Amino acid sequence: MLRSKKSLFVYVIIGVFIMISVTAQNAFADMADDNLAFSKVTSPPVGKTAGESRRTGMDPVDDRVELREYLFTDTGEMLPYAVFISSKVKKDEKAPLVLALHGFSGNHGTFMRRQCVDEAEKNGYIMIGAMGYSPTGPFGMQMRMPGPPKIDAEAPGAPNGSTSSAKPKPKSFMYMGGDIGGKKEKDPAKVTEFSEKDTMNVLNIALKEFNIDKDRIYLMGHSMGGGGALHIAEKYSDIWAAVAGVAPATFGFDWSADMKLKNLPLLIIVGEDDTLVKGAEQVADQLKSLDFKVEYKSMPGLDHGEIIGGSMPDVFDFFNRHIKAK
Secondary structure (H helix, E strand, C coil): CHHHHHHHHHHHHHHHHHHHHHHHHHHHHHHHHHHHHCCEEEECCCCCCCCCCEEECCEEECCCCEEEEEEECCCCEEEEEEEEECCCCCCCCCEEEEEEECCCCCCCCCCCCHHHHHHHHHHCCEEEEECCCCCCCCCCCCCCCCCCCCCCCCCCCCCCCCCCCCCCCCCCCCCCCCCCCCCCCCCHHHHHHHHHHHHHHHHHHHHHHCCEEEEEEEEEEECHHHHHHHHHHHHCCCCCCEEEEECCCCCCCCCCCCCHHHHCCEEEEEECCCCCCCCHHHHHHHHHHCCCCEEEEEECCCCCCCHHHHCHHHHHHHHHCCCCCC
16 A cells, blocks of 8 residues: 555645646647747848848848848847748758857857858758847857957057058957847847847747757857857757857867767867967867767868858758767
């Protein structure tokens, strides 16, 4: 009799946990419904072929991209996001999705340039660009971001610097966020929290709206967004099939063999001319020593900004090779 009562108690406890889980999932779905209900198009696609006639901040946006916004209820602000749907996507077929996170002072349009959209189109993807609340929102990553780069006093042509006529190679890295995104919250800790929440809101809107293959959901980010992608991949590891860090800001992480990120296919890809992200190869080697599933690639002739578009063929090839492990 005692054994029977213990068994009944165990079943009751299990039942309670199942009910809590179902309730949480229903609340999660309801939240996605609410966000989708308050989502609206601010700029529909303006062409069916490549072109960049629009900007978000100073980021070029391909003509095939749809710009949207939704109500972020935490602050009552309308936050922007971007959507691209490949012409190969069919409503009655599940499609792969990639969520893209911008670098410091970027925005939801950073990955919506022609080179990125070309690869998403060719490979049949839905691509979502998240704002992450503000241009400097680190997508939940707990780290201190550097400010704009200072002028090198010894650089040719700089004040008090060398008068040599040799001109350095121009760099494409720019602080391009513009007057975009959330503005009500100024506290860095809250901005960090809202940055992650906005990102997950946008993902859930897309999962609710489109017929997505749950085994082919991918995450990529550039610079600060690359570090943010690693943070979000670790925290929500059961979502992703693979993750790509494009010149990722990996400082501030304490790597360990018991991280959930260890079980996800990870690509770290940088430009050889990148002077802002150093030590990426060492980080990749460290992760390999911890048995992470990491691939590392360095691309010649590309700097911190050029790597965004230049890495896309390799990034999408990497995604295509990985389906979520069962």
